[in-house]
Amino acid sequence: MRRLLIALGFGILASGADAEQLVTQVSSEEVAITSSFAGQTLTLFGTIAPEAGSEQKFVEGPYHVVVTVTGPLQRRVARKMTNAFGVWINTEQAVYEEFPSFYQVLSDAKLDTITNPVTLAETAIPLDSPSIGKTSAPYPQSQLFRGELVKLMERKGLYRLNEQGVIFRSDTFYFAQVVLPSDAPPGPYIAHTYLFKDGEIIARKTNGFSVRKIGFERFLGLASRQQPLLYGLVCVVLALFTGWLGGVVFRR
């Protein structure tokens, strides 16, 4: 604890000399899922400015920005099929707690040119960082299944590394576009923005936004959880009515 405080103290001292801060914003803080929701593109933008109260009047680059967007955490399982008696069945599995349902990394250059692997690992930026999701599976298996899980999520468009995702409009103003697919899970999303200079993180900022069903979709989602019996009955009545109506309309 003390060591951390000292480190922090040095950090503040060190950044006092030439301190930058990030001023960031998300284009919309709430993404509404309506009946015609087919995904949405969000823009995260920000500017690099001198720290408030510092002597500096301007900041000098070159800067690199990395943005990560993390979706709501889920309990997810990866399963592996093997051939048993000529039939392919799921035999092995690894369960991951607190596994992000959505994870995208955007940067303005290749990650390994921005910083060194140690910093990347510490900040858990790469898609297959070992700190993504907790599992009780033993070591080699836990890594293997996590890697496969990430690949599957990438294929679904929920995980993505986009090394041209952050675009600088001037030396200090950038923006990044995140594509939420139509099956992006509802819930809280967190966007972390890291500002790199000479391979070191010199500022970071966190923004949040939420994806939620609204109106009728929200009502249905809630009803199916809170009043499942009533919901089921309504489904049946709707089905009986539709069937009856079909018979009446088409009766000759």
Next chain:
Amino acid sequence: MQVYLPIAELSMNLFFLVGIGGAVGFLSGLFGVGGGFLLTPLLIFSGVPSSVAVASVTGQVVAASTSGALSYYRRGQIDLHLSIYLVLSSILGSFLGVWIFGVLRALGQLDLFISLGFLILLGFVGTLMMVEAVRSILKRRAGIVVREKLPNQHNWFHGLPFRVRFKKSRLYISVVPVLLLGFCIGVVGALLGIGGGFILVPALVYLLRVPGNMVIGTSLLQVVAMMAATTILHAVTSQSVDIILAFCLMVGGTVGAQFGASAGKYLRGEQLRALLALLVLAVAIRFGVSLVIPPSNPFSMAVMGIGGAI
């Protein structure tokens, strides 16, 4: 036009959903079956999670069978007495089916079981139907007049204890095979999201010897009642009934079924049965192949537990 499915939590093309509902409805109207055995696999192949597909199709089957059941009821072609026995036992069966469904889902073997179930069931029924249909087509070609088996020809299990008189079907048989049949169809229907019409119709004809004019109506009523119960059970236990998905399928299905029923008048009974057998076998083969050929990716994933945030 995309429509968001709030329980499946993804959006799909509205016209695609109504379209497959209509196409399957057409076939179900043509053959007098619910169509669940086609719709569930179609939805799974197009990306709907299998638990949502199975649970939502049960709702669609209710709608597809209702209009048929009503018109048979108006014509007096339903044996209500027999239906009560079938419905009650199949609802009991569907309790067991929904419970097994939940256990398999937790174990991660639901997809395997659905594939295996469809393969065995459809393969078996499809082969039987094919053999029967081809035989009667050949006989008709050869000019042999096929004499329908009389309803009072009994099997050994008709003589089991607890005999009941079913007036409309002119049967005096033991209720044990009736209850067993209902129970099995309840289990299978809940597990695979199918009404079981294509099992019940041959079973009523060949096993219980129910007269031909009562078979379809009685089977349809049984499907409506059982699938209604299964829909509610799925809604309560797995909470995976997507009402929007079910409704899109229903709209397509009821319209398609009407056209299918009128198209069915232009085909002879055994030709219809041969075509249905072909269809059933094709689905069975599709499932069989997916079990045996090496998957392109042996890894798969799933979210555990019921949903996240709303």
